[in-house]
Amino acid sequence: MxxxxxxxxxxxxxxxxxxxxxxxxxxxxxxxxxxxxxxxxxxxxxxxxxxxxxxxxxxxxxxxxxxxxxxxxxxxxxxxxxxAHPRVTEAVRRELDRGSNFVRPSVVEVEAAERFLTTVPTAEMVKFAKNGSDATSAAVRLARAATGRPRVAVCADHPFFSTDDWFIGTTPLSAGIPAATTDLTVGFPYGDLAATEELLTRYRDEVACLILEPATHTEPPPGYLAGLRELADRHGCVLVFDEMITGLRWSEAGAQGLYGVVPDLSTFGKALGNGFAVSALAGRRELMERGGLRHSGDRVFLLSTTHGAETHSLAAAMAVQTTYAEEGxxxxxxxxxxxxxxxxxxxxxxxxxxxxxxxxxxxxxxxxxxxxxxxxxxxxxxxxxxxxxxxxxxxxxxxxxxxxxxxxxxxxxxxxxxxxxxxxxxxxxxxxxxxxxxxxxxxxxxxxxx
CATH class of the missing domain: 3.90.1150.10 (Aspartate Aminotransferase, domain 1)
Structure with a gap:
């Protein structure tokens, strides 16, 4: 060759x-x-x-x-x-001649949301974007707004969460990021509930969320994800699963569907579009609605992207989810x-x-x-x-x-x-x-x- x-x-x-x-x-x-x-x-x-x-x-x-x-x-x-999977490319072609972006939502947006929430039934609402970084940063913003707390706790053993300052500032590529931003991000080790509890106690009432990949090249230790769920509830912080990789590959409903532990918020991408640009933030209605119009509290600028709901990418996502379900x-x-x-x-x-x-x-x-x-x-x-x-x-x-x-x-x-x-x-x-x-x-x- x-x-x-x-x-x-x-x-x-x-x-x-x-x-x-x-x-x-x-x-x-x-x-x-x-x-x-x-x-x-x-x-x-x-x-x-x-x-x-x-x-x-x-x-x-x-x-x-x-x-x-x-x-x-x-x-x-x-x-x-x-x-060039035929079911995906055909779904995309059907939309291309119908227009890709309008001044109001397309009917494809509600269809894609319904399809996603059927695939990931542990979530109650979903909002689409174009990349994983925007979705995870929206989750962090939402957690901070909901809790009124400044700090973000990231799993220090996982390599990547976002291109945004709150995460990249913690990596060797921190040039251009103020220390004041980086100082608000703290790390916890994967699989160690005691160390995580110590972190939450040290920064009592300061941590807005725990964000991690629920699984990577190692399986979660028995009881670990459920233990994190309990810790988040007890310390009043938001539990966020980054399912960019685990989504669809672990099960159609991601790691949360496989392991049976429901996060407050989760983010999906990568396999969701089979190469087309689409990601998703999903989670509990009570939290997600803070980025909506049907509540009386302070509004959260959750996700608002010009191309977040391009019809052909959402059609690709629906075709991917259908293919996973029908073809095993x-x-x-x-x-x-x-x-x-x-x-x-x-x-x-x-x-x-x-x-x-x-x-x-x-x-x-x-x-x-x-x-x-x-x-x-x-x-x-x-x-x-x-x-x-x-x-x-x-x-x-x-x-x-x-x-x-x-x-x-x-x-x-x-x-x-x-x-x-x-x-x-x-x-x-x-x-x-x-x-x-x-x-x-x-x-x-x-x-x-x-």
Whole structure:
């Protein structure tokens, strides 16, 4: 699948992407960071091997150099049905000729709200937006208004909640954010109810909300989410579940539907639109109505976006939810993920790197860790691994599956992983991955310096 290039260190033809490299240069000249999402930046890939995508269909994408890849983590986990899914694209096409945005609400807005609240019956009202950051920030604003408290408690073990100052100020990318804003955000550890209670006691009557992903690459400890629910109630703060990732992938109703713990507010996105821009803030009527017109209290500027209710994106969301319900998509994601995880673990073990290439997470949301000879996370070994996957035609910043994959795709991926693990073993034996990197290592997204 690769483009032929110059001789590599091992005597094989070196994989090269000249057109992608040129396109990346054009991007950097015009777009800060060379991408509109930092996680898609070329610094996340081996040097000069960041494909620029031409098009995609199903579980495959093609780059501008003509290479085809089996793709994982599509659209940062948003394209869970596969690219250009026929039910979604047909729903979108039906709306395009009817107009996309009006001076008053479209009937599609009420239909989409009804569809969403049927899918997530633990919520009583919903408001749509275009991205997850706006939804989570609206939840924080609503919690502060409802409680009259200034502080936000975020799960410190979870990587991302919003591009807005209340969260980004707590990361290494805090340039431009006043300390006074950042000081109002405090962190609590995932899975530790005692530490969370200590935090709420230390900042008694100051914490407006607890916000967290209900589950990530680890399952919540028994009783943990219910314990958080009890703590929030006892300390008078709002419990917010960020279901951007868990929504639909854990169950159609998200993690709250799977684990049976109801938050006060929750936010959805990513899989909701299968790549189309739509997110949602949902929750209890008593709270949500504070952003409405049918109450006598102070108004909350909740969510008010020009493009928040574009008809084609809402049609996409309805089609996605219907497809999940009618075709058992969540169960398929888990089955595909289980097959992939088992294959990768077997391949890694067979090549003697089972303790170094480690698959983690729920089957519908798999990630992998690349560890060095001492068992520490390594950007160098991640670079080696990503490079070998790309050469084999697998584009995999994670192993997050889409339902468009089939067994042939999974088996091919496992074969490529086995080849990558063979090189990984050579690097471990040499005690140095550098000869196999082809350039600088990949870099973490959250770092202070470019």
């Amino acid at each position: 690769g483009t032929e290039g110059t001789e590599g260190a091992e005597g094989t033809r070196e994989f090269a992407l000249p057109r992608s490299r040129a396109a990346n240069e054009r991007l950097h000249a015009l777009v800060p960071g060379g991408a509109h999402t930092y996680a898609k930046g070329d610094d996340q890939y081996p040097e000069h091997l960041a494909p620029v995508i031409s098009h995609g269909r199903g579980a495959h994408v093609w780059d501008v150099d003509g290479n085809r890849y089996i793709e994982y983590g599509s659209g940062l986990r948003s394209v869970s049905l596969g690219h 998509v969540t169960a398929r994601l888990h089955a595909l993920g289980e097959r992939l995880a088992a294959g990768v673990r077997d391949a890694a073990a067979a090549m003697g790197v089972g303790d170094h290439v480690v698959v983690r997470g729920r089957a519908s949301n798999l990630v992998f860790a690349t560890l060095d000879g001492s068992g520490r996370p390594s950007q160098e070994y991640r670079t080696l691994f990503l490079r070998r996957l790309l050469v084999g035609g697998v584009l995999a910043p994670s192993f997050v599956v889409s339902s468009a994959l089939d067994d042939t795709d999974i088996d091919r991926t496992v074969d490529v992983v086995a080849q990558a693990c063979a090189v990984y073993r050579k690097a471990l034996d040499a005690g140095d991955a550098t000869p196999w990197l082809g350039g600088r290592p990949v870099k973490p997204v959250f770092r202070r310096r470019a």
